[in-house]
Amino acid sequence: KAGVTQTPRYLIKTRGQQVTLSCSPISGHRSVSWYQQTPGQGLQFLFEYFSETQRNKGNFPGRFSGRQFSNSRSEMNVSTLELGDSALYLCASSLSLENEQFFGPGTRLTVL
Amino acid sequence: GENVEQHPSTLSVQEGDSAVIKCTYSDSASNYFPWYKQELGKRPQLIIDIRSNVGEKKDQRIAVTLNKTAKHFSLHITETQPEDSAVYFCAASGSDYKLSFGAGTTVTVRA
Numbered sequence: 001k002a003g004v005t006q007t008p009r010y011l012i013k014t015r016g017q018q019v020t021l022s023c024s025p026i027s028g029h030r031s032v033s034w035y036q037q038t039p040g041q042g043l044q045f046l047f048e049y050f051s052e053t054q055r056n057k058g059n060f061p062g063r064f065s066g067r068q069f070s071n072s073r074s075e076m077n078v079s080t081l082e083l084g085d086s087a088l089y090l091c092a093s094s095l096s097l098e099n100e101q102f103f104g105p106g107t108r109l110t111v112l
Numbered sequence: 113g114e115n116v117e118q119h120p121s122t123l124s125v126q127e128g129d130s131a132v133i134k135c136t137y138s139d140s141a142s143n144y145f146p147w148y149k150q151e152l153g154k155r156p157q158l159i160i161d162i163r164s165n166v167g168e169k170k171d172q173r174i175a176v177t178l179n180k181t182a183k184h185f186s187l188h189i190t191e192t193q194p195e196d197s198a199v200y201f202c203a204a205s206g207s208d209y210k211l212s213f214g215a216g217t218t219v220t221v222r223a
Binding site: 033035040041042043045048050055056058090097098100101102103104105106 | 143144146155156157158161163201205208209210211212213214215216
């Protein structure tokens with residue numbers, strides 16, 4: 001079974017720009033969660049989608065948004081990028097939140 | 113919402129010794145508690161998990177204990193080896209469709 005994939009793997013943007021990251025979950029997994037990881041901050045929850053519905057959202061500004069498609073693939077968008085948005089963005093898929101979450105390799109976003 | 117606290121933030125142990133990481137959670141409705149290991153430059157991977165109807169679970173050198181009354185759970189690694197060096201994250205999942213992670217523990221195993 002193919003694992004969770006994320007594209008692109010690396011991204012360099014400048015302040016004020018917007019970015020879209022993509023996540024393809026493991027086949028059959030309907031839950032996709034997104035996390036922001038920065039040094040010393042652990043994994044900060046962004047949002048979780050299940051069957052195209054956002055079920056929860058973390059404490060991030062409205063510049064961070066996401067969606068999930070009918071094939072369970074998910075995208076997250078960050079508008080008006082700030083320097084502090086530089087981080088590793090990880091997505092994870094699972095059958096449900098009470099089952100193992102499988103992480104993708106992440107997208108390393110650098111904002112200059 | 114759920115708040116997970118993890119201690120210590122760093123842990124250095126001699127090879128062969130045991131390592132213990134402790135986490136507390138705030139939401140009494142949480143019922144799933146996984147532990148993830150993240151090696152440098154790699155993605156987090158599940159190493160063990162426990163559900164609220166179980167008090168202890170063991171898998172070879174790794175064990176997890178859960179105290180629902182006190183709302184804390186712990187990871188125990190015995191006979192540590194150099195390949196155990198990594199960042200370990202605890203997490204808790206409840207009824208709010210969110211897996212909340214602790215801040216992580218950097219474990220270094222000294223040869």
